Amino acid sequence: MDEMIICRCEEIPLKTIRKTVQEGACTIREVKLQTRAGMGICQGRTCRPLVEKLLPSEKEQAAVYQISGYRLPVRPLLLQDFFKE
Amino acid sequence: MQNDLIIIGAGPAGLSAAIQAASYGAKVTVVDETPYPGGKLLGQLYEEPKKGMWIGGEIAKKLYSQAVDLGVTFLFEREVWSIFPTWKVSLNNHQDLRAPNVLLATGAAERPIPIPGWTIPGVMAVGAAQVLCNLQRVRPGKRVLIVGVDILSLTIARELQWAGVDVVGMVLPPPSPFSGQKADPRFHLAALSNMSHLAPSPILRMAGNLAKAVPVNQAARFYPRKGVKIWDIPLMLRKAAIEIQGRDEVERVILADVTVEGEILNHQTQSIEVDCVCISGGLYPLAELAALAGCPFVNLPELGGQIPLHSAQLETLLPGLYVAGNITGIEGAKVAMAQGELAALSIIGRLQNNLEKMAPLIEEAMQKVKRVREEASISFHPEIVLGRRKMQALWEETLTSQSAQ
Numbered sequence A: 001m002d003e004m005i006i007c008r009c010e011e012i013p014l015k016t017i018r019k020t021v022q023e024g025a026c027t028i029r030e031v032k033l034q035t036r037a038g039m040g041i042c043q044g045r046t047c048r049p050l051v052e053k054l055l056p057s058e059k060e061q062a063a064v065y066q067i068s069g070y071r072l073p074v075r076p077l078l079l080q081d082f083f084k085e
Numbered sequence B: 001m002q003n004d005l006i007i008i009g010a011g012p013a014g015l016s017a018a019i020q021a022a023s024y025g026a027k028v029t030v031v032d033e034t035p036y037p038g039g040k041l042l043g044q045l046y047e048e049p050k051k052g053m054w055i056g057g058e059i060a061k062k063l064y065s066q067a068v069d070l071g072v073t074f075l076f077e078r079e080v081w082s083i084f085p086t087w088k089v090s091l092n093n094h095q096d097l098r099a100p101n102v103l104l105a106t107g108a109a110e111r112p113i114p115i116p117g118w119t120i121p122g123v124m125a126v127g128a129a130q131v132l133c134n135l136q137r138v139r140p141g142k143r144v145l146i147v148g149v150d151i152l153s154l155t156i157a158r159e160l161q162w163a164g165v166d167v168v169g170m171v172l173p174p175p176s177p178f179s180g181q182k183a184d185p186r187f188h189l190a191a192l193s194n195m196s197h198l199a200p201s202p203i204l205r206m207a208g209n210l211a212k213a214v215p216v217n218q219a220a221r222f223y224p225r226k227g228v229k230i231w232d233i234p235l236m237l238r239k240a241a242i243e244i245q246g247r248d249e250v251e252r253v254i255l256a257d258v259t260v261e262g263e264i265l266n267h268q269t270q271s272i273e274v275d276c277v278c279i280s281g282g283l284y285p286l287a288e289l290a291a292l293a294g295c296p297f298v299n300l301p302e303l304g305g306q307i308p309l310h311s312a313q314l315e316t317l318l319p320g321l322y323v324a325g326n327i328t329g330i331e332g333a334k335v336a337m338a339q340g341e342l343a344a345l346s347i348i349g350r351l352q353n354n355l356e357k358m359a360p361l362i363e364e365a366m367q368k369v370k371r372v373r374e375e376a377s378i379s380f381h382p383e384i385v386l387g388r389r390k391m392q393a394l395w396e397e398t399l400t401s402q403s404a405q
Ligand SMILES: Cc1cc2nc3c(=O)[nH]c(=O)nc-3n(C[C@H](O)[C@H](O)[C@H](O)COP(=O)(O)OP(=O)(O)OC[C@H]3O[C@@H](n4cnc5c(N)ncnc54)[C@H](O)[C@@H]3O)c2cc1C
Pocket: A074, A075, B008, B009, B010, B011, B012, B013, B014, B031, B032, B033, B034, B038, B039, B040, B041, B043, B044, B045, B046, B078, B079, B080, B081, B105, B106, B107, B108, B109, B110, B126, B127, B128, B130, B152, B155, B283, B286, B324, B325, B326, B327, B331, B332, B333, B334, B336, B378
C-alpha cells in the first residue's frame, strides 16, 4: 500500500503524504507545498479527496467555512491565454 | 451582445436552466468544456421500474434543440478556468464573458479509490468506462472486473454487458482510509435492502429482505462466498480486490476473502484474469469555481461532500451567483433538470428586479424539485433529504448572523 501512487499527475506515493502529515501538515495547502500533490495538470481533481482523508481531521460537519487550496486556473491553460494584451 | 446569464455546464441542470431563462427573454450563453451538450446524461442508459428505458442521449438532444430554438448561445470545447465577481467568466481561448448572473452547473467528479496497481493502463473509473462504451462506442475491455458496489457501478455493469463485455464480477475495495464503508459487506447489505425494489434477481431481493429482517452482520455471514448472481454477474460482497497486476497493462487481479466486517483474510486469495478493471468510489460535487469566487462552503456527506452554501432557491451568498444540479448534492438527472428550472426562475426574479412577482412560480418549482426527488428511482445517498434540510438550516443561520452584524 505504502508505495501506491496517490497524486497521479506528480507521481506522489502514499508514504510521502503520510510522512508529511506525521510531520505536522494539517491542510491541503501544506501537503501541496511540501510534496507537490495536487499541483499537476488536473489540479487535484483526482487526489484532493484522497489527501483530505489523510489529514488529521476532516472538515467539521455542520459549519460554514471558507475552503482553501484552490488556485486559478482550474484547467490547464496556455500562457498566451493568461497574459493577453 | 450583452449577456443576462452565463451558465457553466451543459448537463441536464444547465440545459434546463437555459431553456427556462431564455423563455423569459433572457440572453443566455452556455459554456461547456466537452464537444457535446448533455453532460453526464450522454452515458446514461438503463431501465426504470414501470417507466421503461431512460436514454440520456435522446433527452440531451431534445433539451439542446429546445434551447437553440429559444436563441441560447452555446460555446463548446471551452474550459472555464476562473470566474471573477461580479461577473467575468474566463475561457481558455483568450475570451472573457461578462454578465450580471452566473449559474454554476458543473456537475460532479468521481471519487477515486486507489488500490495497489491502480495506475496500470486498463484500470479506470467506472464513469470512464460508461463514457467509452455508451458515448464513444468502444468496449473498455473484453473481461472486466468492477471494484466497488453502488447504484452507479451496478447500472454501468449492466450497460457494459449490453455492449458485449464479459463482466466477470463485482467485488469490494480493500479496507483503507479511502474506501471507508465501501469495503464493509454489512454496509452493502443494508444499502441493497434499500434498493431491493430495483433488484432484478430474486436472490438479490432475498438478500435485501434478509438484511431487513435480521441484523446486517448476520446477513453478511450468510452471504455466499462465490457471490450471488445478478444478471449473471457474480456480486461478491465477501471478496476484495487487494492488488491489480500486469506488466504493460492489466493482466490479473488478486482477490482475497474478507470477514463480515471487511477485513482481509490474507491466506484466502485467488487470482482472476481480466484486461480491464473499473473502480467505483462514488461522486463528489465539482465546485472548484465556487471556491475561487470565494463562496462559503459546508461539508455534508449526505449530499456527497463539500458544497457551496446555498438557499432552497439555489442562490449562493454572492450576489448573482447561483448553483444547480450535482454541484448542490449528488442526485439523478431528473432532479438536476428540476433544479435547473428553479435556478432560472430565481435568476429571472433578480433580473426583472421583481422577486415578488416570481415568488409563486419559484415556490412551484421548489415543490417540483421535492416531488421529483421523492419519485426518483435512483438515489445516490439514502439521506439526501436530511442533507437538504441541514443545508437550509445552515443557510438561514448564516443569513441571521450576517444581519445581526
Ligand atoms: C459517471 C457518472 C454516471 C452517472 N450515471 C447516472 C445515471 O445513470 N442516472 C442518473 O440519474 N444519474 C447519473 N449520474 C449523476 C449525474 O451526475 C446526474 O444525472 C446529472 O447528469 C447531473 O447533472 P448536472 O447538470 O448537474 O451535471 P453534469 O451532467 O455532470 O454536467 C456538468 C457539465 O459541466 C461541464 N463543466 C464542468 N466544469 C467545467 C468548466 N470548468 N468549464 C467548462 N465546462 C465545465 C462538464 O463538461 C459537464 O458537461 C452519473 C454521474 C456520473 C459522474
